[in-house]
Amino acid sequence: MDENGGLRVLVGGVGYRNLRDGSIGPWVVEQLEGRAGGGLEVEDVSYHPVGLHQNLTDREPYDRVVLVGATARGREPGTLDAYRWDGQLPPSEEIQACVSEAVTGVISLPNVLVVCGAFGGFPDDVRVIEIEPADEGWGEGFSPVVEERIPELLEAVWTSTEP
Amino acid sequence: MCFKNLPIEFDEQGNARLKDGVADPYSYEVTELNPLDQDEEKLQKLMARNGHIRRVDFDPVTRVAGALAFHTVVDLENREVLETDSMATLFRGYEVILKGRDPRDAIFISSRACGVCGGVHATCAALCLEMAFGITPPPMGIVARNLLLSLEYLYDHPLHLFLLAGPDFSEPAVRETNPEIWARAEGAPARGKALHGFATIGEMMTAMTPLTGSLYAEALHMTRVAREAYVLIGGKYPHPQTVVPGGVSATIDISDLNEIQLRIAKFFDYGQKVAAIWDDLVDFFYEVNPEYRKVGQRPQNLIDCGQWDDPYAFDATYENSDAWGEARWATPGVIVEGELVTTSLQNVNMGVEEFIEHSFYEDWTKNGNGNGDGSPRFPTDPAGNPLSPYHPWNKETIPKPGGTNWKEKYSWSTAPRWDRRAMETGPYSRMWITAAANKLPHRRFIDSTGHSLKLAVPGAGLPAAEVEWNIPTEWGAFERNRARAHAILYTALIAYDNLLIGLDMMRKGETKVSTTYKVPKDFRTGVGLWGAGRGYLTHHMTMDDGVIDNYQILTPSTWMASPRDPFGNPGPYEEAVAATPLLENYEKPEDYKGIDILRTIRSFDPCMPCTTHIHTEGRVISRDVVTCACGVDDDHEH
Numbered sequence: 178m179d180e181n182g183g184l185r186v187l188v189g190g191v192g193y194r195n196l197r198d199g200s201i202g203p204w205v206v207e208q209l210e211g212r213a214g215g216g217l218e219v220e221d222v223s224y225h226p227v228g229l230h231q232n233l234t235d236r237e238p239y240d241r242v243v244l245v246g247a248t249a250r251g252r253e254p255g256t257l258d259a260y261r262w263d264g265q266l267p268p269s270e271e272i273q274a275c276v277s278e279a280v281t282g283v284i285s286l287p288n289v290l291v292v293c294g295a296f297g298g299f300p301d302d303v304r305v306i307e308i309e310p311a312d313e314g315w316g317e318g319f320s321p322v323v324e325e326r327i328p329e330l331l332e333a334v335w336t337s338t339e340p
Numbered sequence: 341m342c343f344k345n346l347p348i349e350f351d352e353q354g355n356a357r358l359k360d361g362v363a364d365p366y367s368y369e370v371t372e373l374n375p376l377d378q379d380e381e382k383l384q385k386l387m388a389r390n391g392h393i394r395r396v397d398f399d400p401v402t403r404v405a406g407a408l409a410f411h412t413v414v415d416l417e418n419r420e421v422l423e424t425d426s427m428a429t430l431f432r433g434y435e436v437i438l439k440g441r442d443p444r445d446a447i448f449i450s451s452r453a454c455g456v457c458g459g460v461h462a463t464c465a466a467l468c469l470e471m472a473f474g475i476t477p478p479p480m481g482i483v484a485r486n487l488l489l490s491l492e493y494l495y496d497h498p499l500h501l502f503l504l505a506g507p508d509f510s511e512p513a514v515r516e517t518n519p520e521i522w523a524r525a526e527g528a529p530a531r532g533k534a535l536h537g538f539a540t541i542g543e544m545m546t547a548m549t550p551l552t553g554s555l556y557a558e559a560l561h562m563t564r565v566a567r568e569a570y571v572l573i574g575g576k577y578p579h580p581q582t583v584v585p586g587g588v589s590a591t592i593d594i595s596d597l598n599e600i601q602l603r604i605a606k607f608f609d610y611g612q613k614v615a616a617i618w619d620d621l622v623d624f625f626y627e628v629n630p631e632y633r634k635v636g637q638r639p640q641n642l643i644d645c646g647q648w649d650d651p652y653a654f655d656a657t658y659e660n661s662d663a664w665g666e667a668r669w670a671t672p673g674v675i676v677e678g679e680l681v682t683t684s685l686q687n688v689n690m691g692v693e694e695f696i697e698h699s700f701y702e703d704w705t706k707n708g709n710g711n712g713d714g715s716p717r718f719p720t721d722p723a724g725n726p727l728s729p730y731h732p733w734n735k736e737t738i739p740k741p742g743g744t745n746w747k748e749k750y751s752w753s754t755a756p757r758w759d760r761r762a763m764e765t766g767p768y769s770r771m772w773i774t775a776a777a778n779k780l781p782h783r784r785f786i787d788s789t790g791h792s793l794k795l796a797v798p799g800a801g802l803p804a805a806e807v808e809w810n811i812p813t814e815w816g817a818f819e820r821n822r823a824r825a826h827a828i829l830y831t832a833l834i835a836y837d838n839l840l841i842g843l844d845m846m847r848k849g850e851t852k853v854s855t856t857y858k859v860p861k862d863f864r865t866g867v868g869l870w871g872a873g874r875g876y877l878t879h880h881m882t883m884d885d886g887v888i889d890n891y892q893i894l895t896p897s898t899w900m901a902s903p904r905d906p907f908g909n910p911g912p913y914e915e916a917v918a919a920t921p922l923l924e925n926y927e928k929p930e931d932y933k934g935i936d937i938l939r940t941i942r943s944f945d946p947c948m949p950c951t952t953h954i955h956t957e958g959r960v961i962s963r964d965v966v967t968c969a970c971g972v973d974d975d976h977e978h
């Protein structure tokens with residue numbers, strides 16, 4: 178039995194660097210890197226989702242994957258959502274569009290879910306921690322509204338890694 | 341004489357000069373456009389009278405990289421395209437971002453122009469900086485760059501052939517748009533079965549089905565093989581960390597080269613298989629209906645800077661660029677109406693202009709911009725050849741967002757022209773020019789014959805073989821795809837040739853991969869004359885006081901997605917779609933899907949992130965948008 182109750186968990190941050198709130202995923206990874214070990218892996222998975230699918234299928238399966246990033250869904254900026262992904266995939270044409278975006282360089286959390294969900298690599302237990310961005314403009318630092326939610330976001334990520 | 345439209349002539353020594361007695365040599369009259377659908381009343385009447393005339397808009401064009409909208413008016417009864425407008429819907433702000441920065445930033449920032457092939461921008465920027473700094477990479481550094489470039493293409497070509505363009509030829513697409521062709525395909529024997537394993541064309545089309553088809557899945561896998569090899573030198577993909585002015589910063593040892601060799605060898609079999617698949621597929625469509633030869637047809641006008649430098653010829657100077665250009669594995673040059681008119685890199689560069697009459701930019705030669713008096717900042721290049729005021733070295737990027745109007749401005753792409761002609765570029769332009777020029781200095785695996793490239797493929801899983809790609813007599817969408825399929829082998833063999841050269845250098849102890857430099861503080865100019873998976877790529881720079889003064893990126897898709905030029909001539913996408921017969925099987929106009937138009941556009945492998953990105957408030961780059969550019973009733977703001 179290891180320190181994480183025997184669970185193999187991957188925390189993956191998704192986002193672009195230097196795009197303000199859009200950089201929250203990679204930033205979270207940097208904050209949590211020191212806590213990795215004992216069944217918990219922390220990784221910046223901000224690369225194209227087909228590559229992530231290929232890497233995940235090569236590895237010993239995880240018990241849980243926790244993905245964190247900013248996702249614009251038209252909610253109130255700063256809205257924090259933590260949920261277990263239901264594995265529902267869109268119609269085939271939308272999956273194709275996601276694959277096209279993936280291989281041509283688009284990095285987004287929803288795209289990761291669709292591509293890895295369709296091609297494989299995920300365990301049954303996939304958790305998502307996402308925040309609604311207020312500012313995805315070029316630059317460092319977060320918008321005040323997102324900055325304010327960071328402690329909660331980190332707590333949500335951390336809680337999601339527990340057995 | 342390679343220039344017919346520009347006022348340039350050559351003296352007896354072959355030096356270019358402006359023709360005597362031309363008062364304002366680069367001036368031009370703007371031709372007024374009269375698009376069919378600009379006259380809304382006329383179009384409405386036409387559509388009311390004839391239910392087969394329709395506006396058909398592809399916004400966005402899916403399965404291409406980035407944001408492209410394409411507007412057409414089609415006559416579904418006569419099966420022809422009446423009107424075309426290609427619209428790059430986003431602005432690429434890299435030129436603005438780079439101004440005032442340390443020139444070395446250009447390598448890492450310009451790389452972000454593309455999520456598919458960032459490495460080509462990084463390397464093109466390095467070439468540009470080397471010219472400006474006056475440094476030359478050591479031979480092993482050049483070999484490393486050649487390997488990176490090849491591996492990038494080995495990622496790019498399968499991706500295009502089976503993930504982006506390929507689905508248009510898959511069972512579901514053909515069944516839906518031309519069921520009679522699917523019926524024939526099911527029973528049509530495939531000639532290349534011994535290479536690709538499919539007994540019929542139908543089996544092949546089934547294997548091209550998105551998500552579930554074996555060829556789709558195999559292409560995804562092969563892109564990984566290429567990426568694995570790339571990161572051994574590049575560090576990561578698609579934005580390498582090791583490209584620097586003067587070579588690469590990676591340490592390369594024998595083990596790296598062996599790892600890369602193993603992966604390149606996988607493309608020997610795969611390349612033969614893919615070439616056989618597309619040969620069979622293209623020939624089948626031509627046999628079913630010879631009209632498919634006309635899909636995506638346009639004049640045989642192609643341009644390429646060449647690429648893959650000879651490690652002992654390249655010296656990064658503009659003055660010697662004709663010599664090191666012709667020593668490349670891909671010969672630089674221009675094809676006009678099917679004829680090779682030059683292989684001189686300086687002529688290629690000298691003939692380029694960018695126009696903005698139908699683009700959302702301000703003219704940098706007017707309104708007090710530039711020198712303020714309409715004169716070009718650089719009347720000549722560093723070798724003394726004349727340059728147009730509209731040449732990239734003289735260009736400034738002055739965005740001017742506004743409403744979309746097919747008669748006025750409708751795209752964020754400029755209209756690049758060579759000798760005032762619309763040019764296309766791609767793996768086929770580099771193969772075509774290399775084949776036609778017959779100047780290839782490295783013929784261990786590739787031979788140019790004047791009309792073809794003979795590719796001597798070493799044995800791997802399949803026995804050694806010679807595969808030949810012939811310059812096509814007719815030029816259209818299907819031939820673009822066939823050429824790109826052969827480009828996998830062409831690229832893999834160049835990679836292998838460079839790998840063997842690298843191993844030889846290692847045996848001789850020539851392992852240095854970079855050279856030292858200082859960033860100069862005085863005024864300098866540079867240009868990277870290079871290529872991307874999709875063809876021609878240049879970065880032009882001026883720098884002063886240690887920072888970038890002006891930076892201009894000209895990409896393949898800017899050439900091809902271009903709107904009309906001031907002379908009223910369409911860009912390549914527009915031109916090719918306009919010539920496309922509508923061969924789709926539809927009974928009612930409502931059933932029309934536009935497959936022939938989509939095959940045409942996708943055959944160019946559009947890469948709109950390279951062409952345009954969004955830019956707001958002076959500094960914001962973001963991803964994708966969908967822009968309705970479809971009507972003429974209103975001007976759409978951007």
